[in-house]
Amino acid sequence: MPITVNLDVMLIKRKMKSKELAQKIGITTANLSILKSGKAKAIRFSTLEAICEALECQPSDILEYKP
Template identity: 60%
Template structure:
């Protein structure tokens, strides 16, 4: 996917663990790992805003675009993928 997630970089700069970030943002460590490892298909703006608030950064510090053409890329308009939610299944 041409969108690269750089949460690891910000975690290292802030000397923060994944578990601590997940707790402070209000998402599960499993959901944060999905996002951190680039496996998420979407992220809610509220989650992105919470990440930026806790990490004291801008969205561009966490996400960047790299050109590339992969077979799994979905054109704009939707894949039907659900956004990565904050909290549990009832969020």
């Protein structure tokens, strides 16, 4: 898939665990894991917004296009 999810990188930069992020944004750790692995087919803007707010980052810090 040409869209790469760099959520792990941002979690490391912010010294935050997946479980903590999932609790902050109100999704299950299983759904966060699917997103982190790049297996998700879509992401809601509200979820992306919550992730960016919690990690103090921009969407481009999380999602990257690689042709």
